[in-house]
Structure formats: C-alpha cells, structure tokens
Amino acid sequence: MTLPVEKSKPKENLWQYPIFLYGPPKIGKSTLVSEIPDVLFMNTGGGLDALSVYQMGISTWLEFLESCAEIMKGGHQFKVLAIDTVDRLHKMCVNHICVQNKISHPTDLSYGKGYDMVKDEFMRPLTKLAISQYGLILISHVREIEVSTRVSKYTKAVPTLQSHVWELIDGITAIILYMTSEITPEGERRVIKTAPSETYVAGDRTKKLARYGQIIIEDDGKNWDRIQEAFVKE
Numbered sequence: 001m002t003l004p005v006e007k008s009k010p011k012e013n014l015w016q017y018p019i020f021l022y023g024p025p026k027i028g029k030s031t032l033v034s035e036i037p038d039v040l041f042m043n044t045g046g047g048l049d050a051l052s053v054y055q056m057g058i059s060t061w062l063e064f065l066e067s068c069a070e071i072m073k074g075g076h077q078f079k080v081l082a083i084d085t086v087d088r089l090h091k092m093c094v095n096h097i098c099v100q101n102k103i104s105h106p107t108d109l110s111y112g113k114g115y116d117m118v119k120d121e122f123m124r125p126l127t128k129l130a131i132s133q134y135g136l137i138l139i140s141h142v143r144e145i146e147v148s149t150r151v152s153k154y155t156k157a158v159p160t161l162q163s164h165v166w167e168l169i170d171g172i173t174a175i176i177l178y179m180t181s182e183i184t185p186e187g188e189r190r191v192i193k194t195a196p197s198e199t200y201v202a203g204d205r206t207k208k209l210a211r212y213g214q215i216i217i218e219d220d221g222k223n224w225d226r227i228q229e230a231f232v233k234e
Helices: 029-034 061-072 086-101 110-130 163-172 223-232
Strands: 019-022 039-043 054-057 080-084 135-140 142-148 153-159 175-184 187-193 214-217
Touching: 019 029, 029 039, 029 080, 029 135, 029 223, 039 061, 061 086, 061 110, 080 086, 086 110, 086 135, 110 135, 110 163, 153 163, 214 223
Parallel strands: 019 135, 019 175, 039 054, 039 080, 080 135
Antiparallel strands: 142 153, 175 187, 187 214
16 A cells, blocks of 8 residues: 555535434435435335335345446446435344354343444445545434433433444445424425534534524425535535
C-alpha cells in the first residue's frame, strides 16, 4: 500500500455518504430511497411489495455476507446499497453467532464475550461498505424514550436499534435523517429532520442538509432530487 500524494476531495453527491434513515412504519422511507437511481435493496423482510425496485431477499447472515461479496466485485450498474431494515439484519447476525457458538443468547458467554463477537461480526461488512465506492443507506424504525434532566422530563424519538448497536452504527454514518409527520394549519405533512434536536436524533457531518433543519416531503415522487439539490446548493 502506497501513501497518498494528494488530498482527497469532498464527495459531491448525497448518496456517496453513509446515511441512516429512520422513522415510523409506512411513512415512506423505502419509497424515498427507491427514488435514487441505481439503488439495490437488501430486503431483510421489509415492506417492499408495493414498490418496483431491484432487491435481494436476505434471510440469514451468511446470505448477507455472500451478497456483499458479490456486490463488492463490481461489474454491475448499482451505485447505492440500501439495507431495509438494519434492525432485522442485526438479529440475523446475533442468531448466526449463537448458532456458531452453540448458545441460545450472547450473554451465555462470560464477560461480555458474546456481545463483543456480535459487534465485531456485525460491523466488519458494514464498515467495508461504508468506505467503499458504493453508497450505503441503513433504514430503521423509531421508538420514543423518556429523558429526565435535573429540571425537566421530555420524550425523545430515537432509532429502534439497541443502544450499544446504535453507537456502532452512528460511528460509520455521515448523515442521520429522521422522517416523521407533523400537523400544520394546512393539515398533516411529512418532513425529513436533518439537524440535531433534544427531542429526536438527527445530524449531518457535512452540515449541508443540517442548515435547512427540515425538508418537506411531497407526493410527486421527486423528493430525493429535492434533497440532493438542497445538499449541493451553495
């Protein structure tokens, strides 16, 4: 391996950054991602039946690894890989480690060894994908937790992933998008939250989307183009 002789340049397209997209079921997360040209869904049991998309059904962890290896070979048209949902993929990984070690739960191995094995196995292919030439979008759902401070209590929307898994995923994602709905004087509308808040998890290391705070989702099937335009706008 040779040392670099020049600095890397910032990526120009939104899909080139690892993205974590979460929100309530059936709000349109998969539909939004399906608007991306040349996207391939890794369907772990998601609701893609109503969409016309390229997809690979994934029912075991080994199937996922085999699919990733095939994708990384190249020689295909796909530019973006969408895992729908990453929660179910993690469960497949847990089951794989348990079967491999003839245990019923990761806690059956002492001193946290089981969970460490799951973390290492789970993050190895995801990290490779995150730094590859392909875009990576991880889709998940939302849950609410109660947060207590010294002066108040409030409800916060967070991904449904277990906390220790979320910490790992957060480390490889550049952009976290929270898709939700809100009531306005004109009625209910769907939005993508792009900036951090104490009441939900969102963020953008590029700060290009975060400057908008939120982006309205329309019903015309051109939402990804609008988000991309907002991303590249100076």
